[in-house]
Amino acid sequence: MHFINTVTATHYIHSMPNSSTYALLVICDDGKEYVFKHAGSQEAGGTNILIAEYLSYLVAQRFNLPIPEYSLIKIGKKFLKTIEDENIYTMLKNSPELCIGSVYIHGTLPFLDAFKIKSRDYKLLLKTIFGFDQYLYNEDRFPENPNLLFIPQKMELIVIDHSLAIWPLLDYEDTLDAPARARREHILYPYVKGSMSYVSGLIKEVYDVTIKYFIDTIPKEWLNEDLNKDFLTEFFKVRRDNINTILKGVKKCKKPTSNTNLSLF
Numbered sequence: 001m002h003f004i005n006t007v008t009a010t011h012y013i014h015s016m017p018n019s020s021t022y023a024l025l026v027i028c029d030d031g032k033e034y035v036f037k038h039a040g041s042q043e044a045g046g047t048n049i050l051i052a053e054y055l056s057y058l059v060a061q062r063f064n065l066p067i068p069e070y071s072l073i074k075i076g077k078k079f080l081k082t083i084e085d086e087n088i089y090t091m092l093k094n095s096p097e098l099c100i101g102s103v104y105i106h107g108t109l110p111f112l113d114a115f116k117i118k119s120r121d122y123k124l125l126l127k128t129i130f131g132f133d134q135y136l137y138n139e140d141r142f143p144e145n146p147n148l149l150f151i152p153q154k155m156e157l158i159v160i161d162h163s164l165a166i167w168p169l170l171d172y173e174d175t176l177d178a179p180a181r182a183r184r185e186h187i188l189y190p191y192v193k194g195s196m197s198y199v200s201g202l203i204k205e206v207y208d209v210t211i212k213y214f215i216d217t218i219p220k221e222w223l224n225e226d227l228n229k230d231f232l233t234e235f236f237k238v239r240r241d242n243i244n245t246i247l248k249g250v251k252k253c254k255k256p257t258s259n260t261n262l263s264l265f
């Protein structure tokens, strides 16, 4: 049992520009276009990025954050035949058959346009996204690459791209209660004013009700020696227990270790 649907990719459209995870735009057998994340590049994180996207999506939904619909996506044989680029073909052959992706939303605008949103809850939303990122140890939302999209027709802001949540903590050899890195450079840092009790309340609620089930349903071919169920269970527990200090960024992050080479797009 998974918390999300499974579809099969049928056609390759193109690779996403500037994607550090080699994301692809594809069509699936439900007729929808997806931004498809695979695990064919070890240097981009391998299956760790799939686990990161899966768990972040489920948590984001429970936080009521606006996020595109995600599906688990199988690499079909027919799909592989539609790929002419040799590098992409090789990467997909090196990936587990089951991957993940988000439904592609056409006509989005950059984050700055979202300031047209005048609703009362907008600032609370920005603060909640910041808290969500801290909880998941996701630093990948910078002004030059916000991973936030604005849908003008709906006057809605959406969050995307959680490939670098959770597992970079292992690469940086940070402790489980470390705040996400580059806190002050996070695009939403300027909105973190006043009480964060709404976010910490959400985090405690979601942990108690669901995290165990989310972890239990991770496709087992994605789990590995480093990112396994025990580690993930402990990660979420320690972060829940220390959420107030994590949100305040009290504890200092360690300096990057020499073998750390994470590109942030």
Ligand SMILES: Nc1ncnc2c1ncn2[C@@H]1O[C@H](COP(=O)(O)OP(=O)(O)O)[C@@H](O)[C@H]1O
Binding pocket: 016, 018, 019, 020, 021, 022, 023, 035, 068, 102, 103, 104, 105, 106, 108, 147, 149, 160, 161, 162, 163, 265
């Ligand atoms: N669901 C989506 N709808 C529309 N555009 C998207 C969607 N997901 C990703 N994108 C676009 O594709 C780019 C690359 O996807 P992203 O998930 O950010 O990959 P990466 O991990 O390589 O940065 C994004 O910066 C954004 O412009």
Ligand SMILES: [Mg+2]
Binding pocket: 147, 161, 265
């Ligand atoms: Mg991105």
